[in-house]
Amino acid sequence: MRPRIEGFISKKNIRRLLDNYQALEHGDQLPNPDAVPINTGQKSQDGVSGGRINKIMLDDAIAQLSPFMQAVVKCRWTGRLPVGDALKVLGVSKAVYYQRCNLAAEYIYINMNGKAAAIDRLYERVMQG
Template sequence: MIRLEGYISKKIVKRWLEDYAALVVSDRPIDAIPSNSSPKAYDGVSGGQINKIMVDQALEQLRQQKPLTYRCAQARWILQLRTDEALQRLKVTKTEYIKSCTAAVDYIYKSINGKALGVKMLVELIIK
């Protein structure tokens, strides 16, 4: 297994979205195990705040490029609407909603990783 510095997995991106409310208040997720994972930041910006900034930037890009996908992601993770309520508000089918949410995770994943994603794919091709 190769570890790339600066690479964030889709699993982590989805966790950030699911815990978006905790990122907003700069708190740790409810189900997180208490730990002292790193020293305090010297500039006063925590890792959670940086994560929120990255997610917010990716969401803003998504809003501009794919409005429906953004609205589905907003309904699911930011507003935390129940699925049936989100479907009514957005006037989409459940299949469209699920596809849009998956597409939002993919878009944010690619946006956050940028060049690191290309490096990871290249390394995987070389290893195979």
């Protein structure tokens, strides 16, 4: 059984945040088909929602990427360019584009999770033997 790491955001959720970047930007609640309906209780005292915090963390992680990787993220997720247009703008092949998208998501995952990502990677290595 995988240990629970406090403050950890899974790769699946990083992708979900990226895929729904436009909704985050507009303050919409993200769709989560696996979520059980719950009563969230009172609003936080500072008025900053969890979605807003996720957007701030995501934007900070994107800002720390290299300029090319930022362009990849903008084409794929934040600007939502069609793939053909993104390939022309970036001057790369489709295979390289998708490889860089995966790499950008990995860097964002590492940046957003910090030490928790290192602990998770260590756990994966230990379990592989």
